[in-house]
Amino acid sequence: MNSVKNNDAHERARRLIALAAPETLSAADRFSDQASSNAWLAAHLETCASCRAFAENAAETIHRLRAIPVAAERTLVSTTQIRVRRRALELQRHRERMWTVAVTCTAVTLCALLSTVVLWRGFEWLGARAQLAASVWQVGFLLFCVMPALVAALLLLAKDKDNGKHLADHTGSYRG
Ligand SMILES: [Zn+2]
Secondary structure (H helix, E strand, O other), rough: OOHHHHHHHHHHHHHHHHOHHHHEEEEEEOOOHHHHHHHHHHHHHOOOOOHHHHHHHHHHHHHHHHHHHHHHHHHHHHHHHHHHHHHHHHHHHHHHHHHHHHHHHHHHHHHHHHHHHHHHHHHHHHHHOOOOOHHHHHHHHHHHHHHHHHHHHHHHHHHHHHHHHHHHHHHHHHHH
């Protein structure tokens, strides 16, 4: 009879432990029946080592279970924040790059237009001074404008020819 009663007491104690939040085991309670249950539980735990172990185990388990999602949540939040910040920085850099490209393109176009106008005026002035026909200084102007591109094209052609010659030399040496 005594062992059955004891089993009931252990059962009741463990149910109380399982149902109670760890804080309420020690904190003062608002409800008197819960307070008396807690008082009974405290008294039982004083005398019963196995239920005390169970209570400690439960408290530790609950503590761990609470710690895990909080830790996961924190790392998730911080990694998300880092990612969002990184993405924002990337977007900002991209915008800055696009802005630089746009400004550079505009500046180059304006410079080209301005130098063309200045050159045209210069050739006009020279033509008038040398008393040349308009067609003559205009052809001169065109040649002057096209000259850099022509020189570059000639240099590239020469380089290509040179490379071709070197290649022919090498294949020749392989054959010989
Ligand atoms: Zn017990």
